[in-house]
Amino acid sequence: MNNTFDDDKFSMTNVSLISENEPSPRNLTHSPTALNTIGQSSNRRLSTMKADELAVAGTSLKSQESTIDHLKKENFNLKLHQYFLMERLNQMSPETCEKLNEENIKLKVGVQSLTAELKKYKDIILELNKGIDYLQSKQCPIPHGMTTEEKAEMDKLQKEAITSQEEHDKISLMMADLTAENVRLRTSIRVAKTTPPPTPATSPESEEMIELKRNFRQAKIKVEEQQRAIQILQQNQHKRPSYSNQSDLKSADRELKQLEGELRLERLQSDRAFGELQDKKIELQNTRNDLDRLKTQLHHRNADFDDLRNEYELLKKKASSNPSSDNQTNDLIKAVQELEEDNEELVAAIQSRDQDVAALEAEVEKLLSHLDEKGMDEPVKEKVFMLQEALQEREEVIQEREEEIDILKKELKTVTESHDEDIEAFEEHMAKAQAEFNEQRQLNQELVEELENTKKYCQDDLTKQYNDMIVSIRERDVRLASLQGNFEQQTDTMEREKDLLLEEIGELKDKLHEVFDALNRQEETVIELRKKVRSREESSFTSHSSEEYTSTMQRHVEELGEVQREMNEIRQENKSLQAGYLDMKRKYLSLRKQNNILTRLLDEHKKSAEKNEDHSVIDKANLLSKLNNELRREIEEKDRELDDEKRRGDSYEEAYEQAQNKTFELQKQLDRRDSMLTNSLIAHDKLKDEGNFMTNILYEQATGGGHPSIRRTPDYGMNPN
Numbered sequence: 001m002n003n004t005f006d007d008d009k010f011s012m013t014n015v016s017l018i019s020e021n022e023p024s025p026r027n028l029t030h031s032p033t034a035l036n037t038i039g040q041s042s043n044r045r046l047s048t049m050k051a052d053e054l055a056v057a058g059t060s061l062k063s064q065e066s067t068i069d070h071l072k073k074e075n076f077n078l079k080l081h082q083y084f085l086m087e088r089l090n091q092m093s094p095e096t097c098e099k100l101n102e103e104n105i106k107l108k109v110g111v112q113s114l115t116a117e118l119k120k121y122k123d124i125i126l127e128l129n130k131g132i133d134y135l136q137s138k139q140c141p142i143p144h145g146m147t148t149e150e151k152a153e154m155d156k157l158q159k160e161a162i163t164s165q166e167e168h169d170k171i172s173l174m175m176a177d178l179t180a181e182n183v184r185l186r187t188s189i190r191v192a193k194t195t196p197p198p199t200p201a202t203s204p205e206s207e208e209m210i211e212l213k214r215n216f217r218q219a220k221i222k223v224e225e226q227q228r229a230i231q232i233l234q235q236n237q238h239k240r241p242s243y244s245n246q247s248d249l250k251s252a253d254r255e256l257k258q259l260e261g262e263l264r265l266e267r268l269q270s271d272r273a274f275g276e277l278q279d280k281k282i283e284l285q286n287t288r289n290d291l292d293r294l295k296t297q298l299h300h301r302n303a304d305f306d307d308l309r310n311e312y313e314l315l316k317k318k319a320s321s322n323p324s325s326d327n328q329t330n331d332l333i334k335a336v337q338e339l340e341e342d343n344e345e346l347v348a349a350i351q352s353r354d355q356d357v358a359a360l361e362a363e364v365e366k367l368l369s370h371l372d373e374k375g376m377d378e379p380v381k382e383k384v385f386m387l388q389e390a391l392q393e394r395e396e397v398i399q400e401r402e403e404e405i406d407i408l409k410k411e412l413k414t415v416t417e418s419h420d421e422d423i424e425a426f427e428e429h430m431a432k433a434q435a436e437f438n439e440q441r442q443l444n445q446e447l448v449e450e451l452e453n454t455k456k457y458c459q460d461d462l463t464k465q466y467n468d469m470i471v472s473i474r475e476r477d478v479r480l481a482s483l484q485g486n487f488e489q490q491t492d493t494m495e496r497e498k499d500l501l502l503e504e505i506g507e508l509k510d511k512l513h514e515v516f517d518a519l520n521r522q523e524e525t526v527i528e529l530r531k532k533v534r535s536r537e538e539s540s541f542t543s544h545s546s547e548e549y550t551s552t553m554q555r556h557v558e559e560l561g562e563v564q565r566e567m568n569e570i571r572q573e574n575k576s577l578q579a580g581y582l583d584m585k586r587k588y589l590s591l592r593k594q595n596n597i598l599t600r601l602l603d604e605h606k607k608s609a610e611k612n613e614d615h616s617v618i619d620k621a622n623l624l625s626k627l628n629n630e631l632r633r634e635i636e637e638k639d640r641e642l643d644d645e646k647r648r649g650d651s652y653e654e655a656y657e658q659a660q661n662k663t664f665e666l667q668k669q670l671d672r673r674d675s676m677l678t679n680s681l682i683a684h685d686k687l688k689d690e691g692n693f694m695t696n697i698l699y700e701q702a703t704g705g706g707h708p709s710i711r712r713t714p715d716y717g718m719n720p721n
Helices: 006-010 032-054 061-089 094-137 148-194 200-245 249-321 323-374 378-520 522-612 615-703 708-717
Strands: none
Touching: 061 094, 249 378, 378 615, 522 615
């Protein structure tokens, strides 16, 4: 609803003019003509009253009271006219009267709050006038001007006044935009009221519109109050140069500071009002969007109704030809009947609305005759004339709607023809789809046969590979066990030989010490020679044992080479098995893709068969899907078996690598021990040569010369015992 009597906010007696027991609605009805007439009259009154309010700051209290009394009288006359008209309109719409009574009560409360604020501003104006009179009464005998600080403060205040004026201009522009939007919303509401009556779901929208307009009116009041305060401050600033001839500079400074604080407060209030205006503008835009959305919803609802009616007619035709689809058609018939009932209700509401319009026309004619008899004022005649114009506009809108309905009926005929063509094309498409389904079914049978053949081939190949792998793994286990046992025996023999060689080296060292001791003792030369002969015999025995050791080492090396060759052969076999596994995996993936394609095709044909209700095709599709699922499960089991074999082969390969690493470490140990033995043999040969050399020297010293071979011959027959 629109706010028609905007001058209520300036009235201080509207609470007591109409009793609260009697119904006192604020506007005439939801009629847009009444809203326009009263809005124009209120705008004229606002323009006159704004001029009066601007002069309040400079006038006395008596003139203000006279203007207030004049406004009271005018408000009383308007209330009488409003009451006279509303008495007749309340008989037509009691529900709207209740809403208007509630809104009138809210307006009364708002008027009381506004009167309290107006009294507060009056008190402020009186205090300011008293302060100005007091300052003007005191005159300084010594003429003096303003100081530099006072001039700077005055310039600052003037700048702030200019900025506040600019902000006020901005706010006034925003107010103009909001009024324009309000006018546009009123026109849209007028157009919406010419449409069928809204459903209960749209009733919150009218309440939101009422709330928005109420907020808009409050914002307008705040802006006008800000304007009055700014004008008062400007008048006070024009009076400020008179302080140059006054004596009390301290009071002037205090007054300047007070005015500066008031200016800041007014600026903050104007900023707040500007923000509120922007918010209201956004809210108005939202309400306009909501109205557009409701219009589109109504249009879509009508289109849905027309579509359902067409479907209903088609289903009636199909039901006459196909009695099996009675259940679906009955549901659709019920839905269409409900929509027809809703449509009839809407038509009845439109007819009742037309009757209301006719009654309003009759009422307006009565009012015109009554006004002509009484000779009412010109504003009332203008209102009645505008009501007649609004009724004519509504009739024109109704004619336009009827023309639109005819156009929509023509469009419905074209749409039905296009639907018939679409149905024929759909039947042709279904025939083609059935032929394609038969072809795909043959292809599916061929693919199932191929899958069975590949399944048998894969099973045979997998069992053969599995048996071969088990045999090869057992052979490798036997070879590894034999190699491990031989290697342990060889390590034990090597340890024993090493201990013996160490013992012999210790004995040779002892014997060398004894040879050096024998140089000082020539008497024991023969015994020493016998010991040396014995040591040479033992050295010959050790050389013989070292030759056996080298032969055993060569034999072990040959065995290790054979083991290495066998391990390489096993590795090649493992690689060939892995290659076969990869080939099988590729085949499995290709089969799985084909299987997925088959399942997808089966699902599509099954859905199409369910739509066509072909039970034989559905049974065959279910059978094929069962076979396909069983084949998929078997393929997945084979895939798991292949994964197990792959893991087992990987474990065998890891065991082979570990054995190879162990053999490599043992080979290193053998090489290290071989080097140690060679070093010990070299040291043994050196000691032997040194022993021979020392024996020759000792023999020469003992015998006094001679050939060593001649001297060495008797030693072979000596008995050490």
